Amino acid sequence: MKRTLARIYVWLLLxxxxxxxxxxxxxxxxxxxxxGNWTGFSTGLYRSLFEGDMAGAHSLSMAFKNTIxxxxxxxxxxxxxxxxAAIGIHNLRGRIRKSVKMANSVxxxxxxxxxxVSLFLLFVFLGISQGYLxxxxxxxxxxxxxxxxxxMPKLRQMxxxxxxxxxxxxxxxxxxxxxxxxxQLRPGMVSGFIMAFTMSLDDFAxxxxxxxxxxxxxxxxxxxxxxxxxxxxxxxxxLMTIIFLVILLLLAVISFKNRKNVNQI
Amino acid sequence: xxxxxxxxxxxxxxxxxGDKKILDNINLKIRxxxxxxxxxxxxxxxxxxxxxIGGFTEPDSGTVLLDGRDISSMPPYRRPLNTxxxxxxxxxxxxxxxxxxFGLKIQGLKDDEIDKRVRKMLKMVTLSDYxxxxxxxxxxxxxxRVAIARALVNYxxxxxxxxxxxxxxxxxxxxxxxxxxxxxxxxxxxxxYVTHDQEEALTLSxxxxxxxxGRIQQTGTPADIYNEPQNSFVADFIGESNILNGKMICDxxxxxxxxxxxxxxxxxxxxxxxxxxxxxxxxxxxxxxxxGQFTATxxxxxxxxxxxxxxxxTDTGNELMIQDYNSFEPGSEVGLIIKPQDIQVxxxxxxxxxxxxxxxxxxxxxxxxGVWECLPQQDLEPGAAVxxxxxxxxxxxxxxxxxxxxxxxxxxxxxxxxxxHIDILxxxxxxxxxxxxxxxxxxxxxxxxxxxxxxxxxRSDEN
Amino acid sequence: MKIKRNAWSIPYIVFLIIxxxxxxxxxxxxxxxxxxxxxxxxNVARFFSDxxxxxxxxxxxxxxxxxxxxxxxxxxPVAWILANREFNHSGVTIVLFILPMWMNALIRTLATAxxxxxxxxxxxxxxxxxxxxxxxxxxxxxxxxxxxxKTDQSxxxxxxxxxxxxxxxxxxxxxxxxxxxxxxxxxxxxxxxxxxxxxxxFLTNNKIKLFGTIIQENINSSMWNYGAALSLLMxxxxxxxxxxxxxxxxTEEQGGSAV
Numbered sequence: 002m003k004r005t006l007a008r009i010y011v012w013l014l015l016x017x018x019x020x021x022x023x024x025x026x027x028x029x030x031x032x033x034x035x036x037g038n039w040t041g042f043s044t045g046l047y048r049s050l051f052e053g054d055m056a057g058a059h060s061l062s063m064a065f066k067n068t069i070x071x072x073x074x075x076x077x078x079x080x081x082x083x084x085x086a087a088i089g090i091h092n093l094r095g096r097i098r099k100s101v102k103m104a105n106s107v108x109x110x111x112x113x114x115x116x117x118v119s120l121f122l123l124f125v126f127l128g129i130s131q132g133y134l135x136x137x138x139x140x141x142x143x144x145x146x147x148x149x150x151x152x153m154p155k156l157r158q159m160x161x162x163x164x165x166x167x168x169x170x171x172x173x174x175x176x177x178x179x180x181x182x183x184x185q186l187r188p189g190m191v192s193g194f195i196m197a198f199t200m201s202l203d204d205f206a207x208x209x210x211x212x213x214x215x216x217x218x219x220x221x222x223x224x225x226x227x228x229x230x231x232x233x234x235x236x237x238x239x240l241m242t243i244i245f246l247v248i249l250l251l252l253a254v255i256s257f258k259n260r261k262n263v264n265q266i
Numbered sequence: 267x268x269x270x271x272x273x274x275x276x277x278x279x280x281x282x283x284g285d286k287k288i289l290d291n292i293n294l295k296i297r298x299x300x301x302x303x304x305x306x307x308x309x310x311x312x313x314x315x316x317x318x319i320g321g322f323t324e325p326d327s328g329t330v331l332l333d334g335r336d337i338s339s340m341p342p343y344r345r346p347l348n349t350x351x352x353x354x355x356x357x358x359x360x361x362x363x364x365x366x367x368f369g370l371k372i373q374g375l376k377d378d379e380i381d382k383r384v385r386k387m388l389k390m391v392t393l394s395d396y397x398x399x400x401x402x403x404x405x406x407x408x409x410x411r412v413a414i415a416r417a418l419v420n421y422x423x424x425x426x427x428x429x430x431x432x433x434x435x436x437x438x439x440x441x442x443x444x445x446x447x448x449x450x451x452x453x454x455x456x457x458x459y460v461t462h463d464q465e466e467a468l469t470l471s472x473x474x475x476x477x478x479x480g481r482i483q484q485t486g487t488p489a490d491i492y493n494e495p496q497n498s499f500v501a502d503f504i505g506e507s508n509i510l511n512g513k514m515i516c517d518x519x520x521x522x523x524x525x526x527x528x529x530x531x532x533x534x535x536x537x538x539x540x541x542x543x544x545x546x547x548x549x550x551x552x553x554x555x556x557x558g559q560f561t562a563t564x565x566x567x568x569x570x571x572x573x574x575x576x577x578x579x580t581d582t583g584n585e586l587m588i589q590d591y592n593s594f595e596p597g598s599e600v601g602l603i604i605k606p607q608d609i610q611v612x613x614x615x616x617x618x619x620x621x622x623x624x625x626x627x628x629x630x631x632x633x634x635x636g637v638w639e640c641l642p643q644q645d646l647e648p649g650a651a652v653x654x655x656x657x658x659x660x661x662x663x664x665x666x667x668x669x670x671x672x673x674x675x676x677x678x679x680x681x682x683x684x685x686x687h688i689d690i691l692x693x694x695x696x697x698x699x700x701x702x703x704x705x706x707x708x709x710x711x712x713x714x715x716x717x718x719x720x721x722x723x724x725r726s727d728e729n
Numbered sequence: 730m731k732i733k734r735n736a737w738s739i740p741y742i743v744f745l746i747i748x749x750x751x752x753x754x755x756x757x758x759x760x761x762x763x764x765x766x767x768x769x770x771x772n773v774a775r776f777f778s779d780x781x782x783x784x785x786x787x788x789x790x791x792x793x794x795x796x797x798x799x800x801x802x803x804x805x806p807v808a809w810i811l812a813n814r815e816f817n818h819s820g821v822t823i824v825l826f827i828l829p830m831w832m833n834a835l836i837r838t839l840a841t842a843x844x845x846x847x848x849x850x851x852x853x854x855x856x857x858x859x860x861x862x863x864x865x866x867x868x869x870x871x872x873x874x875x876x877x878x879k880t881d882q883s884x885x886x887x888x889x890x891x892x893x894x895x896x897x898x899x900x901x902x903x904x905x906x907x908x909x910x911x912x913x914x915x916x917x918x919x920x921x922x923x924x925x926x927x928x929x930x931f932l933t934n935n936k937i938k939l940f941g942t943i944i945q946e947n948i949n950s951s952m953w954n955y956g957a958a959l960s961l962l963m964x965x966x967x968x969x970x971x972x973x974x975x976x977x978x979x980t981e982e983q984g985g986s987a988v
Contacts (some may be wrong), residue, residue, distance in 0.1 A: 007810045011817075014807060015825055018863065021840035022832050036843045082741055089738025101738060104745045107753070110916075110971050111964075112924030114941045118948055118960045119752035122759055125953070142748040145741070205835055205927060210948065224835045225927055233839065241836050248831045322886050342889040343898075349890045355883035359905045368901070369891030420891065 022245065029238035036233055050236045061234055064223035071133070071208075071219060072201035075140035079197040082141065083148025084190055088182070090149065091156040105150075108143040116143055117210030124211065131213025139211040140201045147200060148193030155189035195255065199248065272334070273298040273424060273456045274319065279328030281314055281480075285695065288314045290480040292328070296424075296473075301450050301457045303467040306477035307503070312460045313352075313428055315477070319458065320349050320426050332423065343372075348417035349426040353433060354409050356401045362388070362412055363397040369420040387419040390449070407438045414449070424456040431466065443469055464504050468492065476500050497612055498687075501543040502680055508549075508586050510683045512542035512611070520611055523683060524582025525560045527604060531611040541612045546575070546587040548608035551600050558601020562586065564594045578602070584683035619656040619699055622726060624649060631723060635694035636672040640721040651726040658687065660720035661700035663712045670713020674698060676706045690714065756964065759957030772958035782943060786962070789940035792854075793923035796861045797869075800918045801911065803862065804869035808910070809903075811870075812877035823874055827867050834864060838931045845932075852934035860932040861922055868917040876910030877903070916974040923970075924963055 025036075029047070033040040050061075090101055108116060120139045124131050163185065167177035183190075205221035212222065220240075227233050274296040281289040288311045296302050304312040317323040319330055321342030329338045337345055348369070356365050363384055370380045388394055391411035401409065410430060417425055430446075431439045447470055450457050461467055467474050468488040476483040476491060476499075484496045495501035498509050512522030514534040520527055522542045534540060555561045562578035565585070573589045578600065580586060586602075594600055623633030625646045631638050633654055646652060667673045674692035681687075686705070690698040690712055698714060706712065763769045776782050810816050811823050829837065841863055845856045884906065888898045926941030940963065947956035 004816055007813075007816045011807060011810055011822065014803065014866075015822075018826065018829055018866065021837050021844060021863070022829060024840045024844055025832075025836065036840065037847050082744060085737045086741030089735050089741065092735035093738055094735075101742060101745070104742075104749060107749050110920065110967065111753075112920055112941070112967060114924045114926060114944055115753075115756070115960055115964055115967070118944060118956060119756045120748065121948060122755045122953065122957060123748070123752040126755055138748065142744070145744070149741075199831060203831075203833055209945075221833060221835055224833065224839070228835070228839055228931060233836075237836060241833055245832045249828065252828075252831070320886075320890060322889075342886070343892050343894055347890075349887070351883050351887055353881075353883065355881065355887035357884060357887070357902060357906075359908075368888065368893075372892040372897060372901075416887075416891065 025238055026242045026245075029242045032235070034232065034235055036238070046235055047239045050239050060218065061223065061236055061240070064218040064220050065240065067217060068202060068219040068221075071137055071140060072198050075137050075144055075201045076194050076197040078137070078141045079144035079148050080190055080194045083145040083193055083197075084152050084183075084186060086145065087149045087152035087156060087186075087189075088178075091153065105146045107146075109146050109150075111143075113204070113206030114210075117207040120207065121210040131211055132215045132217055135211045135213065136208055136217065136219075139207050140204065143204075143207060144197035144200050147196040148190070151193035151196065152186050152189040155186045159185045191255065195251070202244075271298040272296065273300070273332070274458070275331040275334075276315075276319070277329045277331070279315070279318065279325050279330070281311075281318065281323065281325050288480050289318075289325070292480075292482060294475060294482065294485070296456060296458065299454045299456055301447075301459065301470060301472045303459045303461060303471040303474050304477055305461060305464060305467040305474050305503075306483075308462055310477045311480040312462075312477050316349075316426050316428055316458060316460045319424075320347060321345050346423045347426060348420050348422035349428065350410075350413045350417050350430045352428045352430070354413040354430075356409055356412055356416070358401055360401070361397070362393065362399050362401065362404070365401065365412055366416045366419050368416065373420075383419055384415075387415040390418075390452075391415045391445075406434050407442065410434065410442060414446075418449070418453065418455070422455065424458060427457060427459045429460055429462070432461075432463075439466075446470065468504070476503065478503070494610055495543055495612065497615060498541045498543070498680055499678070501541075501610070501612070506546050506587060506589075508544045508546060508683060509680060510542045510544075510584065512540050514538045514540050514611065518606075520609060523560070523580050523584040523586070527559070527609055528606040529609040529611055530606050531609075534611065534613065539614050539617055541614055543610040543612060544586075544604055544608060546589040547573070548604065549586060549588045549590075550603040550605075551576070551578075551588055551590050551592065551594060552603065553594065553598075553600060555599050555601040557603075559603050560601070562600055562602055564596050564598050564600060567593060567596055569593075585681075586683060616699065618658060619654075619661065621654045621656070621696070623652050623654050625652060629718075631721065634672050634692055634696045634698065638671055638716060638721060639718045640723055641718050643723055646723070646725060652723050653726045655722040655724075656716055656720055658699050658701040659685075660716060661690075661698060662715045662717070663688070663690070663700055663702060663704070663706070664715065665713070667711060667713040670715050673711060673713050676708050676710045676712060679706060679708055753964070756957050756960050759954050760961040761958075762954055764954060772955050773961075775955060776958060776962065782959070785938060785943055786940050788937070789923055790966075792857060792861070792929075792939065793919050795858055796865060796922045797915055797919045799858065799862045800866050800869035801915065804866055804914065805873055805911070808870045808873035808877055808907075812874050812880075814882075823871070826870050830867055835927065835931070838864060838928050842931050842934070852932065852936055854933075854937065857929055857932045857937055861925070861928065864928065865918045865922060868921075869914040872913040872917065873907055873910040876907050880906050912974045916970060919970055920967055923966060 028036055028039070030042055030044065031039050032043045032045045090098060090105075093101060116139070120135070120142065124135050129135060159182070163181055164177055167181040168174065172180065203221070205225060208219050209222055209225070212219075218226070224233065224237060227237070272295050274294075276292055276294040279289055279292040280287070292315060304315060306312045314323060318325050321337070321340060325338065329336050331337070332345070332347070357368065360368065366384045366387060367380050370383060385394070385397075388397065391414055393408060393411050393415070396404070396408065401412070404412065413430070431442050434442060443466060459470060468491070471488055473485065474488055474491045475485045478499050484491060484500045486494075491500065491504055495504060495507075501507045501509055510522045512520050514520050514531070514536070515526060516536050517532040517534075518529055520529045520531070520540065520542060552558055560581060562580045565577045565579050567574055567576045570589070573591055574593045576588045576590065576594060578586050578588060580602070588602075621633045623631045625643065625648050626632050626637055627648050628642050628644065628646070629639060631640050631652060631654060664670055672692050672694070674690040676688055677691035677697070678689040679686055685701050685703050688700050688702060688706060690700060692698055692714070700714075760772055761768055761770065763771060807826065838860060841860045842852070842856065845852070845859070850856050880903065884902050885898050888902045889895075893901060924941045925939060926945050929937055929939040930942060940959070944956055944959045944963065947959060
């Protein structure tokens with residue numbers, strides 16, 4: 002009885018939570034221009050998304066390419082920066098360690114608006130013209146803390162003598178790091194990269210403030226501009242459906258692989 | 267206090283987790299005021315038994331009676347029992363005082379009464395000035411005392427202790443053992459104590475209950491358990507012992523290690539295979555070989571502080587462990603004497619492996635989750651249910667798992683003077699017993715094969 | 730010779746100073762300067778004399794607090810149920826609660842708003858609260874679930890052993906022990922809701938303007954100094970919340986991947 006009630010509560014909430022997503026997915030299979038209208042089943046939106054023969058499809062595909070490009074570059078840079086940083090922080094002690102860790106948590110706590118405004122002011126102050134570079138730098142700044150956070154536990158789990166053992170066996174510090182330490186950190190780096198990638202993909206506010214006036218659009222800013230104009234480009238529905246499903250697939254593959262690794266140990 | 271009244275009675279208790287039988291028909295009576303220890307290796311079911319008494323785990327069948335009343339279906343918070351948990355489970359968000367006062371507050375006692383009882387109890391466990399301390403600031407020993415105080419402050423009818431000292435270092439453990447014993451003597455409350463440490467069990471208890479594989483192996487006073495183990499598991503688990511294959515020639519006469527000895531045991535029958543236990547301190551060793559009942563050569567000698575521990579090889583090739591105050595050089599010939607009352611004869615639990623199986627064709631039998639080749643069986647049709655017997659020394663064990671018809675792991679190993687008796691737990695959960703002179707370690711993975719001629723097959727009486 | 734590996738943190742420390750610490754200082758500098766760069770309190774003073782801005786801030790705080798309370802009220806039972814072995818044995822259900830976060834928040838919010846619209850709800854305070862609760866519920870559930878899951882079952886058993894009924898076990902042991910999770914959940918919901926922009930406009934059809942929107946409008950219309958002053962104010966609110974909620978807890982322990 003108690004169990005049934007609990008189950009009903011959980012699944013009812015899940016149903017409500019997923020309603021908007023299902024709504025988007027379902028309406029990606031009709032050609033009605035306005036979200037919520039149903040003009041019969043059709044895969045037309047998917048076709049025009051890939052062929053680009055509907056009005057606005059070109060700028061949408063540009064926005065999509067920008068989003069992916071920015072997310073890939075930022076996530077890769079954040080992973081490199083965050084992993085080196087994690088190794089460094091792991092070997093720091095005392096007050097410095099504490100303050101670096103605090104500074105590292107600031108971008109995660111900071112609301113997007115503040116991060117966006119503060120970086121906007123920075124670029125204005127430094128006189129850097131805003132565009133791809135500033136957006137990517139901004140994305141790196143709020144993505145890296147998540148990489149650090151994912152790599153740090155792996156460093157703590159690692160046998161501290163591992164690195165010394167490699168040196169003892171004649172490996173140079175660089176070889177010891179790349180051949181012994183990095184493989185141990187890889188799971189953390191991978192999950193850090195994915196978190197960074199999805200954070201960047203999903204970002205709106207920070208991009209909004211740092212993209213300048215060169216007309217750079219990502220999916221988020223494109224949707225925002227679209228919505229302000231009063232109607233969503235219909236092709237967004239199939240596009241967002243596909244992106245969501247691809248990410249789900251990616252997550253499933255990774256968690257499956259992780260589980261397999263755990264089982265092997 | 268009436269010391270013969272039964273406080274806790276456990277009747278026909280069984281419990282399984284999935285396929286695994288944790289407790290198998292447990293029956294036990296615990297007297298009022300008794301200090302009872304449930305002793306056994308990890309995974310033997312002792313903690314599950316304690317948790318069933320405490321109400322945290324529900325038995326599949328059987329009952330728990332407290333003062334004659336069935337409490338099997340009573341939730342833990344209604345049972346007048348309290349538990350000292352393995353890692354104490356002290357509430358981290360409460361200080362020492364509030365931890366100890368927790369149960370009394372739940373009962374809704376008045377503040378001044380709570381205050382009085384908590385302070386009294388903290389005084390008893392010598393933590394009087396620690397009321398306001400955080401749990402995390404206490405040492406392991408102090409946390410242990412708080413856990414005991416928190417349980418005892420409720421005046422439970424029975425105190426359950428789940429390996430309470432296992433997290434402490436050796437010195438602290440010894441001190442706490444003495445303290446626990448004193449608390450028990452002072453309060454007269456029934457203690458049920460779970461441990462895997464045989465020394466702890468022998469030191470503390472009025473009664474020791476030895477448990478293995480979900481069954482009670484033996485119940486008795488520490489002296490009974492030590493001096494008269496009822497089976498080879500108890501003999502091996504409690505203290506050091508020489509366990510040997512023997513043969514009961516007739517009443518009061520037993521043969522082992524190639525010699526016949528007088529003993530005090532009767533009623534086994536004539537020429538019956540038995541296990542014989544002799545404690546290493548019960549073998550008398552003399553320099554004059556003619557003065558001994560039989561002779562041996564000293565193989566090794568280790569000084570152990572109070573005594574010397576020596577391994578000798580008898581004239582018939584058995585190895586024995588001997589503890590004695592006198593030292594004999596390795597290589598020297600010695601005489602050995604074993605007194606009749608120091609020989610403990612035990613019925614053998616089994617004399618060969620007995621498996622049930624099914625013929626797949628005239629030269630193959632399916633059993634233990636594998637298909638085995640056997641000698642042609644003319645009178646058994648495929649599908650016939652059969653009983654297969656295999657002698658212990660015909661079970662062939664190999665390192666290479668692929669060479670075995672089935673695989674398993676070494677589950678329990680008994681040294682029997684000139685060979686090892688190994689209990690192999692197969693992957694499918696069957697027990698296979700094997701004798702070998704090869705050294706295996708507990709947990710080793712083993713491939714098992716048996717020659718066709720060593721399978722003794724007969725039609726099963728069942729169905 | 731051993732190479733000092735703590736030196737590896739230097740690039741990131743430099744990066745943090747340039748892209749995190751310094752920009753925040755810049756917010757302060759711009760907030761306390763006029764358009765020509767002279768020191769002034771005028772921007773701050775202007776905010777406190779602007780009744781519209783003041784009421785927007787009050788409304789934002791109000792909405793954020795209510796959203797947080799709603800998320801806690803709805804989310805705690807979910808976390809409790811999912812962390813309870815009696816009801817749930819697998820870790821899959823919790824993942825289902827987190828997955829919606831991987832759909833772009835804007836389009837998810839637009840769809841939510843459209844759903845509300847189709848169901849006949851008039852855009853306004855109600856749809857705003859409901860929509861924001863939708864968006865941020867996972868942020869509340871996950872940390873509470875994590876703490877509850879890590880809570881040793883033996884604490885509950887010990888409490889039951891000492892006579893506490895299931896309800897008392899919850900009130901006296903489970904709830905206090907889950908407070909760290911509740912606090913980080915509150916923080917993770919309150920911070921983005923109090924500063925949100927765009928989302929509130931979508932959900933209310935531009936009827937309700939929140940504080941984040943005002944900041945954005947000012948920055949976009951080149952009122953940098955006033956925008957910076959508003960941001961500074963927001964920063965102070967966030968700082969106080971973070972200070973109250975974190976208390977000596979190590980952020981590192983809270984982290985971990987959702988993957």
